[in-house]
Amino acid sequence: KEAVIVIAITNDNKYILVSQNRINNKVSLEFPSGYIEDGETYIEGASRELLEETGYVSDSIHHLDSYYSQLGIDSSITHVVVANNCIKLHNQNLSPHEYINYMEFTFEELSELINENIINSVGNKLAFYELLYLNSKKDISKTKILKNLIFSN
Numbered sequence: 001k002e003a004v005i006v007i008a009i010t011n012d013n014k015y016i017l018v019s020q021n022r023i024n025n026k027v028s029l030e031f032p033s034g035y036i037e038d039g040e041t042y043i044e045g046a047s048r049e050l051l052e053e054t055g056y057v058s059d060s061i062h063h064l065d066s067y068y069s070q071l072g073i074d075s076s077i078t079h080v081v082v083a084n085n086c087i088k089l090h091n092q093n094l095s096p097h098e099y100i101n102y103m104e105f106t107f108e109e110l111s112e113l114i115n116e117n118i119i120n121s122v123g124n125k126l127a128f129y130e131l132l133y134l135n136s137k138k139d140i141s142k143t144k145i146l147k148n149l150i151f152s153n
Helices: 042-054 107-115 122-136 142-151
Strands: 003-010 015-021 027-030 033-035 060-068 077-088 100-105
Touching: 003 042, 003 122, 015 042, 015 107, 033 042, 042 060, 042 077, 042 100, 060 122, 077 122, 100 107, 107 122
Parallel strands: 003 077
Antiparallel strands: 003 015, 003 033, 015 027, 015 100, 060 077
C-alpha cells in the first residue's frame, strides 16, 4: 500500500507531531501519517490524515519526496509532503482503534527530538532531513541536483 508522511507547519511556524502507541506498546512521536485509501491521491490522503489525526487543515500541501522503504521485500511507497498554513478547524476524527495525541513544536524543539533519537523511525527522520536539505537548496531544483550528480561523474 501507499502511505504518506505529513510535515505539518502552522501559520506561526510550529510543527505538528502526533504521539501514539506502536509496536510493543511503546509510544512513538512522529509526523502525522497513514495509508492512502483506494481512489485517493497522496495529496488527498495527506489532507485526510492531517485532519483525522489532528483536526488541522492546510491550504498548501506540496510533495517533497517519495521512497520505497524495503524495495527488496515489497513495493510499498511512502510519499512525504509539507502542509503549510495549518490551522485548527476541527476535532480529531479517529478510528475506534486509534489513540493519538498531537502537539506543536518549534523547529529547534523538532531538531532536538530528531537529534536525541526521540523521533526515531526511518521515515520520519528521512522526512526531516529532506526538509532540511531542500530548505538549504531553495534555489536549486531536484532535477538540477540530480543532473549534476549524474553528469559530473
